[in-house]
Amino acid sequence: MPITSEALPRLQRYAVAGVGPFSGALAQFLLSLLVLRSLGAAEFGTFSFLIIASIFSAGVCSALFCAPLPALLHKSGQAERAALLRCIFAMSGMAALLALAVFLGMGLALRLPFVEALLFAIYAALFLLRWFGRSYFYAIGDRLRTARSDIVYSAVLLVGIGGLAATGRVSLQLSFAVLLVSILAALLTFGLPYLQRQFLSFYPAAFADYRPIWRAHSGWSLLGIVTTEATINSHAYIVTLIAGPTAYAPVAATALLVRPLNVLQNALEEFERPQMAAELAGGRMHAVIHSAAQFRLVLFAGLLATALAAAVMFVLFPNVLFPREYSMAVLITGAALWIGAAAVRLVRVPDSTMLQAGGEFRRLAWSSVVACGFSIVSVLFLLALAGPIWSIGGIIIGEIAFCTCVLHQSRRWRSSPEGANRRKALATSTPRAGQP
Numbered sequence: 556m557p558i559t560s561e562a563l564p565r566l567q568r569y570a571v572a573g574v575g576p577f578s579g580a581l582a583q584f585l586l587s588l589l590v591l592r593s594l595g596a597a598e599f600g601t602f603s604f605l606i607i608a609s610i611f612s613a614g615v616c617s618a619l620f621c622a623p624l625p626a627l628l629h630k631s632g633q634a635e636r637a638a639l640l641r642c643i644f645a646m647s648g649m650a651a652l653l654a655l656a657v658f659l660g661m662g663l664a665l666r667l668p669f670v671e672a673l674l675f676a677i678y679a680a681l682f683l684l685r686w687f688g689r690s691y692f693y694a695i696g697d698r699l700r701t702a703r704s705d706i707v708y709s710a711v712l713l714v715g716i717g718g719l720a721a722t723g724r725v726s727l728q729l730s731f732a733v734l735l736v737s738i739l740a741a742l743l744t745f746g747l748p749y750l751q752r753q754f755l756s757f758y759p760a761a762f763a764d765y766r767p768i769w770r771a772h773s774g775w776s777l778l779g780i781v782t783t784e785a786t787i788n789s790h791a792y793i794v795t796l797i798a799g800p801t802a803y804a805p806v807a808a809t810a811l812l813v814r815p816l817n818v819l820q821n822a823l824e825e826f827e828r829p830q831m832a833a834e835l836a837g838g839r840m841h842a843v844i845h846s847a848a849q850f851r852l853v854l855f856a857g858l859l860a861t862a863l864a865a866a867v868m869f870v871l872f873p874n875v876l877f878p879r880e881y882s883m884a885v886l887i888t889g890a891a892l893w894i895g896a897a898a899v900r901l902v903r904v905p906d907s908t909m910l911q912a913g914g915e916f917r918r919l920a921w922s923s924v925v926a927c928g929f930s931i932v933s934v935l936f937l938l939a940l941a942g943p944i945w946s947i948g949g950i951i952i953g954e955i956a957f958c959t960c961v962l963h964q965s966r967r968w969r970s971s972p973e974g975a976n977r978r979k980a981l982a983t984s985t986p987r988a989g990q991p
Contacts (some may be wrong), residue, residue, distance in 0.1 A: 578709035580818035593725035600800030603807030607791045609679045613686045618780035619773045620647045621690035625832035642764040644756035647687045655680040674731035681738045708741035775916035785927035786953040790946040802943045809889030831912035847905035854901040892947035899954040906965035918964040926957030
């Protein structure tokens with residue numbers, strides 16, 4: 556699909572939306588690379604597993620509070636929106652407290668010292684709060700606030716990484732401390748009024764007020780996130796549980812090559828979801844389909860750049876990223892498998908985002924339920940048959956099943972009377988940009 560003059564404004568908005576997450580992806584990539592090259596395989600495997608788990612927790616946060624937000628704001632009256640936001644702010648704060656306890660226990664279970672486990676647990680809790688804040692400002696149309704937070708996070712993290720590299724004092728404790736300071740600085744950019752709203756919103760009836768949101772949206776969205784995680788990251792949990800962090804290390808190392816692509820996907824999903832919701836609210840289904848096509852084009856441009864960069868690295872600079880003790884054959888196999896998995900995933904991402912914008916979380920949930928079964932069984936089979944690196948092939952099989960189901964559900968939704976009725980419902984009580 557050629558890039559027309561009409562596409563340029565949207566592509567420019569993609570650039571604004573992507574600059575912060577891309578800089579954050581670069582910073583996290585450099586930190587992971589520093590840990591990979593400075594510490595042992597067991598420590599790198601533990602670090603990578605905790606990062607994967609924290610990203611999953613952000614997915615849970617997105618399912619419970621972020622994904623339903625645009626659709627709910629677009630079909631609620633002003634009084635309903637105020638009550639809805641108070642409830643969601645309260646629940647997101649309680650979810651962060653729960654994450655603090657869960658990640659502390661997880662770190663201790665992985666035999667981290669208490670201080671290291673606590674540092675990462677606090678980081679993971681604040682990471683959830685910032686993730687919710689990003690989605691909130693996207694939903695109300697304040698994209699610059701989100702971009703500013705992303706850039707501050709990246710800048711502080713890069714400074715911290717530079718300090719670790721310059722002094723040569725690389726450890727898990729200092730790496731977690733750098734992450735914590737960076738996420739705290741990024742959260743502060745949201746401003747004192749927002750932080751007061753976030754931390755002072757708790758009220759006893761929040762659980763009861765949240766129940767209708769759970770039944771209508773978040774329950775299905777959470778099921779989708781959990782089963783999607785099983786589809787795309789079951790290898791991380793299965794390999795770490797069965798074979799240990801050391802065996803997971805080369806799998807995580809090759810995943811670094813596609814991490815910037817994953818960040819691009821997540822950032823543009825968060826950006827595109829409220830845009831699609833607004834277009835659906837205006838009855839502009841043709842605009843949504845056009846947006847999905849441009850979205851897919853940008854994603855595949857990123858995939859092509861990633862694949863070319865990986866090929867050049869392996870041909871010309873084979874040890875620039877990975878220590879020599881890692882087998883080059885294993886690394887090349889892992890990189891090829893990860894790029895294949897990403898290619899399948901990016902086919903279905905725009906349609907998944909479209910269904911989320913329309914509030915069709917049930918359709919997505921059933922698609923991921925089907926796919927996760929394929930992924931888990933395939934990962935277990937390939938791990939036993941061919942070893943940890945080939946477990947990534949199980950992710951590809953799950954992604955193929957997921958992609959097939961999502962594209963089918965998207966076509967059904969666009970053509971069905973039920974989908975038309977849902978889009979008409981979205982067209983009522985549309986808030987203005989910037990209206991909470």
